[in-house]
Amino acid sequence: MEAVRTNEIMAVAGARELRDGETVVVGLGLPQVACMLARRTHAPGLTSLLEIGVVNSNPIDTPVGLADSRIFHGATCWSGFLDILGMNLHRGVVDVGFLGSLEIDRHGNINTTLLKDEITPGQSKVKYFNGSAGGNDVASLAKRVIVIMRHEKRKLPAAVSHITSPGYVGGKSRADLGLRGGGPHRIITDMAVLGFHAETREAMIVSVHPGIRVEQVRENTGFPLIAAENIPETPLPTPEDLRLLREEIDPKRVYLG
């Protein structure tokens, strides 16, 4: 069989974070793939929500945009923002929210709005990106937030340029902040799976992907990353995981690369 790709490891790591019977808010890309894999393996009773107002769709053909009937294929309910973001997420019944990020910092604060590039000391130029969309709502309100992103030093700074979506702001607990959702739980990158220390609420290494060294992960992170003595390897996808991913879920490799 063809060698395992990093995106496959990431998708499987995402799937394994989901438990049967949970309710998940997903977006396009690897989160969608992870959710579809979980549903076909250990979590057939998963409920998936698209923030736009779609319940339990079963996407076909891995389309590239969210405005595509193939993404909504087989859905049991179409509604809107007030339903998914309000009467589900805001009410507190969403277990897991998946997000991507431009930058994420040591306390799990997410930035998808703007970057400040220092031109000369004290002088910076702001570059604008896109904004929150539903990211802030998912980060504020889901019980567990899982971020899937590339592992680069500039994308994992000590503090983000702009808190688009709150994590453990200032290292404070979610209760102290007044936030109802549980906050960031995992950051799944192409090098490792990160979690958050229960007391300091700082990012820490949970596992490293096969072939990656802990030092490599640290070198590619913009803040000192805490790690236990013996860091396990992220489990490899099973042959059945790979078959499902490659033959059923994303045969065109739109997201698996």
Add this chain to the structure above:
Amino acid sequence: MSKASDKKAEKVTTLADAIARFVPDGASVAMGLCLESMIPFAAGHEIIRQGKRDLTLVGPISDILFDQMIGAGVARKVVAAWVGNVMMGSAYNFRRAMEDKIPHPVEVINHSNFTIALALHAGALGVPFLPTYTSIGSDILARNPDLTEFTAPFTDEKMVAVRALTPDVTIIQAQRADVYGNAHIWGNLGSGPDAVRAAKHVIVVTEEIVGPKVISSDPNRTVVPGFLVSAVCEVPHGAHPSPIQGYYNRDDNYYAEYHKGTKTRADFESWLARWVTGVKDRAAFLETLGAERVAGLAVKKPAYAAKTDFGH
């Protein structure tokens, strides 16, 4: 279609006329409320052609429509949760306006999808604000003047008040509508129903005008009740390159071409001349696009709903 003797039928008008009458300079205009689907591109292009100025654009995620309107210089302010090219990432006109004040500075009020949905819902309910727990601790809350923390009555909790949004006009895209403005919409509704009810005027841009009996055959599908509507405009393919469920699919390549073709200001000016200012209306736009490309976007595998009995 419409008869001069039927007063209600006077709502049917051309898109050019509807924009001229209901979108004055300085107006706040909600559009693109169903996210990446059903974005009123034809209406946006008409606004640009008529040279409107100082508009406030309101919409959660309007894909490249807001970028085009910013580049064309019609917008002074944008109230949104996300601005860009959904498939491609950055939108260059938005960045040029924010980073280099080209063609002029634009003020952006950043929301999340839920705070803008609540703002429009508050507008629809006629209340000054609605409370939420979302956005606490973030820079969205810190920097958006229309979000403010307060202590909730009854529970003494920290909450965020979201100020109501009441657009001067909401432009909503529909699959079919009658001459009175009753519009059937299906697919992703996003914040469409609230934006319609929050606005002072509503323009319905519809793929087709149908008889009132078609509307009353399935009244649960009437997302826009006609009594709220100021103008009904029949504009086939009015949402291209965004899709309309049951009518045409998304033209993904158009978004990629826009991304590649608007990197510099000069490139954008050529793009604008070709697709907006250089065409008279949507029909002329579709001619530029070409019949083959339009046909290629047609729904290939129809999937009809089960019959629904509204009998007695």
